[in-house]
Amino acid sequence: MASAEYSQAEVHRVIRWHPPSYIIQVETIAVPKIQHPDDAIIKVKFAALCGSDLHIYRGHGGVTQVHTCGHEFIGEVVSLGSTYGTSAPGRPSLYSSLKIGDKVVSPFTVNCGECHPCRLGYTARCSEGLLFGSPALEGGQAQYVRVPKAGATLFNLSDPKSWHSTLSPELKSQALSKIADSSLLMLADILPTGVFAAIQAINHPKLQPVLTGRPWPLCFSPSADGSEVTLTEEDRTLILAVVGLGPVGLCASVALLDVLATRQIPFKIVATDLLESRREKMKAVYDTIGADGRGQGQFVVKSPEDAKTLVKEWTSGTGCNAVLEARLLSILEVVGHPSALTLAYDLVRTFGVITSVGVHGAPQMPFVGSQLYNKNVSFDFGRCPARAMFPPAFDLLVKRQDVFGQVGHDAGLIDRIAGFDQAVELYRAFDKGEVGKVIFDPWK
Amino acid sequence: MASAEYSQAEVHRVIRWHPPSYIIQVETIAVPKIQHPDDAIIKVKFAALCGSDLHIYRGHGGVTQVHTCGHEFIGEVVSLGSTYGTSAPGRPSLYSSLKIGDKVVSPFTVNCGECHPCRLGYTARCSEGLLFGSPALEGGQAQYVRVPKAGATLFNLSDPKSWHSTLSPELKSQALSKIADSSLLMLADILPTGVFAAIQAINHPKLQPVLTGRPWPLCFSPSADGSEVTLTEEDRTLILAVVGLGPVGLCASVALLDVLATRQIPFKIVATDLLESRREKMKAVYDTIGADGRGQGQFVVKSPEDAKTLVKEWTSGTGCNAVLEARLLSILEVVGHPSALTLAYDLVRTFGVITSVGVHGAPQMPFVGSQLYNKNVSFDFGRCPARAMFPPAFDLLVKRQDVFGQVGHDAGLIDRIAGFDQAVELYRAFDKGEVGKVIFDPWK
Incomplete structure (x- = not known):
């Protein structure tokens, strides 16, 4: 099965990387073809440039x-392997229902939906997982892209009934008809990654005494009484920090505010980045968020040093309950500046949580054992299971069109x-931090 | 207020450490006195030697x-500061109720019960916290010991109504009359620390898909449906490892088995240590546990290399959902052996959890960033909030007298x-791994 246009195409334009470094070329090469019955070919509408592309x-x-x-790419199905169009009992539903012409967005990694990590929702570590735009799999900055395991990997925006949502199918359809493709593209990586950071932090057991009002370990027992301790209003105010205000940090901040607002949790948040331009963007984004997405608390944007001072003031030196570390773009890791993880450690309190969704490379962890022991620190590291996080990310995208609907605006993510x-x-400028989130239109 | 015997005592016998290292002397020095209205003086019945004393x-x-x-010490109240014996509204109840002659056990650190970390149950990081047996506070290997903030620090075994339990006050009293003081002494450190390791692991969000049967992030919503994924029986079997089978590792294993049995969670556990003598002790302990404390699963003891092989076999290479790292005694950190943390990392799967209750010192964390990112690892580090963990540790002590009631037996912890x-x-022999858990009787 293939569309007529794709069937006639022999070559397409792509953005290609060449070794050893800093070499980007726009080239014309043969169009990708179906290689496996589970493959799909997508005609790319938009493809984004991401901080992690810079590695x-x-x-x-x-x-x-x-x-x-x-x-990161969004587009339309133009060809499908032989698996599709027949019933596929026991397989993810898109293997039966995906059609030529469907509008789809892809997570940044392939996931089969059928292995043990996928069944648990840990789709980012699928046993057949591949990262788009790597030596293992051609990327989406192209006119066409091949998607392996497409029936499990893709998110079908043409079939609103195909995913769980807090919104009704009607509201979903209505939203889908209004939301720009450039906005839906945020579902490929940065928005689920931001939601992942927020959900990991809020659901961490170390935060449960604050949320339940019962001390550890009684906080784990819904019916437990017997504590003679009463938590104060101050004890029950979550003190949080977001470190790194690139696109993922912005999404993490918006997601965090949304979950706090929804659950009516009192909070104080400081968001920080070394770059003033990113702090200004964060302030503009916050000013744009409607009252329903801001919740019952304070949200302040500060330089790293000022953030440390502010958290000390807020907590008499105690520190943050949780720090979301979202510094994907390593532009700021220059000599003399503390790493994002070191800053997160400085900001967090004893029995606090550091949720790191940044990509970490070769450097040794910047901690000695006694630092971690003495603060009773908990860490979460690693890549967002973007496919599993699509549904809550979609709901947030719909709710927060005041933020995610903007392009080329002070308060827009794009x-x-x-x-x-x-x-x-644009690769050069993005690498230097001279431009924020960029989207390519391969047909322009 | 003071007992007649204590009032007449001028000196007492103590075990003292001298710099720079390996110098232990038994000395006779002046008895401790009340220094603050919140102090208590305890006449020590038993005091234990702990792996962390070796640092x-x-x-x-x-x-x-x-x-x-x-x-680690247990004893009897022989003197109380001026705070006691009057009503203390708003303060922890022992400030009103503690009496001369009460039998008490102390956690290994002082906690005020009134600061923010204490209110949250994070008593190990009390803002006025002090570690017994350190330059900051004289230890319990003595005939008498001064306990600061005693009304919040101590656990009053003479007043079974004073703490929350799953047992009735009658059952508690009955149990208390039967359990030996040498067994109750385990409540000072190793048993709460073992329970803490087990509770941290089981309550970690990364394990919730396995426990709830719903994939991430739906696992956080009790009412969520809409997933097209069905977890298999194998997906829902927790694969766990315990690294380090010193006294804390033994307690962690027993605690873990208890929570799995209570919650009827299917599991496979491998427990490992480099020392064969410790592995033999672990096997003997496991053989002693009654059927009610073993649950629905396999528990196997192996050398580290064999443990890695077994976990690969069990999981087709996937690894453990969680690893409890409980290696307090650093005797095994010799050249050529991997550190406990490295072994834990090797054993854990992607999106797995490493719960470390071991004491970590000066060495740098043995990980580079990409290792943690690539496995999506979560870590919990740090010291057990022993005072907060007393109630569940006490319940376990009562339930598992088949294990904790033994002294000088193959299957006994002591x-x-x-x-x-x-x-x-005994310090020399303990340092060399020639003897297990040792208890001192200061009056013998």
């Missing part, structure tokens, strides 16, 4: 193979939409 | 001050009870 761009990670870049002719310059 | 013994940690050793005249030799 390979800069020559980190030991990559030597030329490949097509990009792991700085600009550009053609491939600007790719070389 | 100072070996001259690690930069301690230079001569002091009385020991942070190897021997000795007088102070054997202190020098």
Whole structure:
């Protein structure tokens, strides 16, 4: 099965990386073809540039193979492997229902939906997982892209009944008809990753005394009484920090505010980044959020040093209950500046939580054992299971169109939409921190 | 207020550490006196030797001050500060009710019960917290010991109504009349620390898909449906490891088995240690546990290399859902052996949990960033909030008298009870791993 247009296409335009580093070329190569019955070919509408693309761009990670870049894309199904169009009992439903012409968004990694990690919702570590835009799998900064295990990997925006939501199917359809594709593209990586950071932090057991009002370990027993301790209003105010205000940090902040507002949890949050331009963007985003998404608390944006001072003031030196570390773009890891993890450690209190969704590379963890023991720190590391996080990320995208609906606006997450002719310059500018989130239109 | 016997005592016998290292002396010094209205003086019945005592013994940690050793003790109240014996509205109840002659056990650190960390149950990081047997506070390997903030620190075994339990007050009293003081002494550190390790692991969000049968992030919503994923029986079997089978590792294993049995969770556990003598003790302990404390699963004891092989076999290479790292005694951290944390990392699966209750010192964390990112690892580090963990630890002590009631038995946690005249030799032997858990009787 394939669309007529795709069937006639022989070549397409792609953004390709060449070793050893900093070499980006726009090239015309053969279109991708179905290689496996579970494959789909997507005609790309938009593909975004992500902070983690810079790891390979800069020559980190030991990559030597030329490949097509990009792991965030949205588009339309133009070809399907032989698996599709027949009933597929026991397999994820898209293996039966996905059709040519469906609008889809893909998570940044392939997931089969059928292995043990996938069944548990840990789709980012699927046993057949591959990262788009890597030597293992051609990326989405292209006119066409091949998606392995497409019936489990893709999110079908043309079939609102196909995923769980707190919204009704009607509201979902209504929302889908209004939301721009550039906005839906945020579902590929940065929005689920931000939601993941927020959900991990809020559900951590170390925060449960604050949320339940019962001390550890009684906080785990819904029916437990017998404590002679009464928590004060101050004890029950969550003190939180977001470290790193790139696109993921912005999404994490919005997601965190939403869950706090929804659950009516009192809080104080400080959001911090070394770059003033990112702090200004965060302030503009916060000012744009409607009252329903701000909740019952304070949200303050500060430089790292001022953030440390503020948290000390707020807590008489105790520190944050949880710190969300979302610094994907390592532009700020320059000599003399503390790493994001060190800053997170400085900000967190004893028995606090550091949720790290940043990509970490070769450097040794910047901690000695006694630091972690003495503060009773908990850490969560690693990659967002983006496919599993789609449903709550979608609901947040719909609710927060005041933020995610903006393009090229001070308060928008997306700085600009550009053609491939600007790719070389935009990679350079993005690497230098001169431009924020960029989306490519491969057909412009 | 003071007992007649204590009032007449001028000196007492103590086990003292001298710098720089490996120097232990039994000395006669002046008895401790009330220094603050919240103090109590305890006449020590038994005081134990703990793996973490060896850090100072070996001259690690930069301690230079001569002091009385020991942070695990049980005894009787012989003197109380002026706070006691009057009503103390708003303060922890022992400030009103503690009496001369009460039998008490103390956690290994002081906690005020009134600061923010204490209110949250994080008593190990009390803002006025002090570790017994350190330069900051004279220890319990003595005939008498001063307990600061005693009305919040101590656990009053003479007043069974004073703490929350799943047992009735009658059952508690009945149990208390039967359980030996050498067994109750386990409540000072190793039993709550073992329970803490088990509770932290089981309550970690990363384990919730296995426990609830719903994938992440639906596992957090009791009412959520809408998942098309069905978890298999294998997915829902917890695969766990306990690394380090010293006294805390034994307690952690028994606690883990108890919570799995109580909650009827299917499991496979491998418990491992480099020392064969410890593995034999673990096997003997397991064989002693009654059917009600073993649950619905397998419990296997293996060497570290065999443990890795077994977990691979059990999981087709996937790894453990959670690893409890309980290696307090650093005797095994010798050249050529992987550290306990490295072994835990090797055993854990992607999106797995490492709960570390071991004491970690100066060495850098043995991980680079990409290892933690690539496995999506979660860590919990730090010291057990022993005072907060007393109630569940007490319940477990009562239930598992088949294990904790044994002294000098193959399956007992306590190897021997000795007088102070054997202190020098027993410190040496304990440091070399030649003897297990030792209890001192200061009056023998």
